[in-house]
Amino acid sequence: MNQSSSNDIIMIGGGVIGLSIAYELACRGKQVRILERGEQVGREASWAGAGILPPAIPDSALDPSEKLRGISHQLHPQWAERLQHETGIDTGFHRCGGIYLARKPGEAASLAGYVSLLNQQGIQASEITKYELLDLEPTLDPDQFHAAYLLPDELTLRNPRHVKALAKACELHGVQIYTECEILDIECINGSITGLQTTSGAVRGGKYCIAAGAWSSTLLKQVIDIPTGIVPIRGQMILVEGPKNLIRHILNEGSRYLVPRADGKILAGSCEEEVGFQKGTTPQMLEQLANFAYSLVPALKEYEITMSWSGLRPGSFDGVPYIGKVPNVDNLFMASGHFRSGIHLSTGTAVIMADLLEGKESEINFEHFRISR
Structure with missing residues (x-):
């Protein structure tokens, strides 16, 4: 050069x-x-x-x-x-909105506190009923959730x-x-x-x-x-080849999520692993991610996991x-x-x-x- x-x-x-x-x-x-x-x-x-x-x-x-x-x-x-x-x-930029879910009482209380903080900052976040959840996402079983909140201004890109x-x-x-x-x-x-x-x-x-x-x-x-x-933190992901509009919003539960794409692909992630600069996926974590996806959206079991990968995020203390x-x-x-x-x-x-x-x-x-x- x-x-x-x-x-x-x-x-x-x-x-x-x-x-x-x-x-x-x-x-x-x-x-x-x-x-x-x-x-x-x-x-x-x-x-x-x-x-x-x-x-x-x-x-x-x-x-x-x-x-x-x-x-x-x-x-x-x-x-x-x-x-x-x-x-x-x-770039696949899309205002799809996000739904935040909690299956246990303690998780619901923590989520309510987070949403209250968002509302204080003027960020729109509202609790939705089981019927509203089912209307927004028909593939979910609303009875398994203690709480659900809609954040309409959550965005996504590819x-x-x-x-x-x-x-x-x-x-x-x-x-x-x-x-x-x-x-x-x-x-x-x-x-x-x-x-x-x-x-x-x-x-x-x-x-x-x-x-x-x-x-x-x-x-x-x-x-x-x-x-x-600054330390590398490995995250692993899987991709499911689903039909279009199987889910329409980003579904968040704790630190894990499902992200829909316009073409039907659905991403499931993720994890936080301190393994140095070692990239790659592990069968155990991929199984955990698949089980998470299936428990959230049982219909995903009918579709194939076509890709998995990992990345090293730069974490700070x-x-x-x-x-x-x-x-x-x-x-x-x-x-x-x-x-x-x-x-x-x-x-x-x-x-x-x-x-x-x-x-x-x-x-x-x-x-x-x-x-x-």
């Missing part, structure tokens, strides 16, 4: 966070290069998720994390429309399509994307990054941003010893992503640790990180997301 430009912004990582920041910067006229260690961009956690976008409102947010979620939620419809217009790719659209849009706006480009060394002199040594040659730019998901902490340690607490400038390094920034919310928070993260990289004021308090917390 051996490219050098003091005006370029170098994104280290081509997942949904890196692609989104690059896209936002390119739309503002900046020169951006993305360095991705994999054969293709966006093929790790960004590709593997279910694409659930829970409702959020920025103006009533109780803390900066919720404000970022609210900003992102408001941006997603705009980005979906813009990406389809620019690339011709339908991760692989969204990532493809972002990559194409980046290229259309002049972003240079280099795949199979692994960082070997980060050169830092007097508190400033002077260049990168990669498997594709030397790379030099003006500013650098680490957005490498679960691998971000390893890269950061090459520059400065700041323990971020406190559930808050790391977003901002890296301390004591003039031109190094970081956006990682979004855990299960990478797709959802990607749009807002892109906007506030682009503001930061341009030296502009942001409506978000970066102290909440600081790298050295």
Whole structure:
């Protein structure tokens, strides 16, 4: 490669966070290069998720994390429309709504508390009767649930399509994307990054941003010893080939869910496993996910499970992503640790990180997301 430009912004990582920041910067006229260690961009956690976008409102947010979620939620419809217009790719963005279910009294009480908090923030969430549940989702057995709530503003998109659209849009706006480009060394002199040594040659730019998901902490340690607490958390998924409209809403129970697609495919997930950087599925977990799906929607037993996969989410020790400038390094920034919310928070993260990289004021308090917390 051996490219050098003091005006370029170098994104280290081509997942949904890196692609989104690059896209936002390119739309503002900046020169951006993305360095991705994999054969293709966006093929790790960004590709593997279910694409659930829970409702959020920025103006009533109780803390900066919720404000970022609210900003992102408001941006997603705009980005979906813009990406389809620019690339011709339908990302599968859809306002299908979500139904939250509880089968035990304790779970019902916990869910009621969560819904009360949502209502205080102005987010529409209402309890529905068994008859209303059956009307909304005829394949469910309403008698097995102690409580059910409808969140009409829950959205969904298809991760692989969204990532493809972002990559194409980046290229259309002049972003240079280099795949199979692994960082070997980060050169830092007097508190400033002077260049990168990669498997594709030397790379030099003006500013650098680490957005490498679960691998971000390893890269950061090459520059400065700041323990971020970013760890890979494996999630497993299955896909059932169902008929169209077998279910119409996202069905949530605790940390697990069923997500319908317009073509009839239904995703069932997920889990949280600390197994290091070990990807892959296990028979035991796939069986658990299938049993969960069948218990929620018995009609799914009639249809075939055609795919299963896993992804490594970048978890953080406190559930808050790391977003901002890296301390004591003039031109190094970081956006990682979004855990299960990478797709959802990607749009807002892109906007506030682009503001930061341009030296502009942001409506978000970066102290909440600081790298050295």
